[in-house]
Amino acid sequence: MPKPLSFDLRSRVLAAVDGGLSCRQAAERFGVSPSSAIRWVALRRSGGDARPRPQGGDRLSHKTEAHAALIHAALAEVPDATLSELKEKLAGQGAPVSIAALWRFFRRHKITRKKRPRTLKSRTVPTS
Numbered sequence: 001m002p003k004p005l006s007f008d009l010r011s012r013v014l015a016a017v018d019g020g021l022s023c024r025q026a027a028e029r030f031g032v033s034p035s036s037a038i039r040w041v042a043l044r045r046s047g048g049d050a051r052p053r054p055q056g057g058d059r060l061s062h063k064t065e066a067h068a069a070l071i072h073a074a075l076a077e078v079p080d081a082t083l084s085e086l087k088e089k090l091a092g093q094g095a096p097v098s099i100a101a102l103w104r105f106f107r108r109h110k111i112t113r114k115k116r117p118r119t120l121k122s123r124t125v126p127t128s
Contacts (some may be wrong), residue, residue: 017041
């Protein structure tokens with residue numbers, strides 16, 4: 001995703017529009033697209049500011065983190081539960097989360113989901 005245009009350029013386009021140019025004329029003068037100039041004017045009208053907003057980042061983890069205590073409690077209860085079993089258990093307790101969200105939660109909290117081997121270790125041949 002490209003970087004947003006600077007606030008300095010935005011403010012110059014907006015000043016030109018305030019000076020009497022149309023959005024399209026101001027956009028042509030400063031070498032930006034007409035749709036950007038129109039959008040900046042609309043942003044300023046609605047919110048009073050046309051500063052670029054932050055881009056990217058995680059916008060969903062706070063929903064999973066809100067149920068952190070519930071997730072940890074469910075894991076303490078059944079430590080070898082699969083992600084789908086854990087998802088169903090949490091949904092039953094009023095915490096709807098996806099398997100992918102649980103996976104990212106475990107990665108953030110450094111919780112491993114490795115299973116133990118179900119067979120006994122061999123006495124004659126070392127197994128790893």
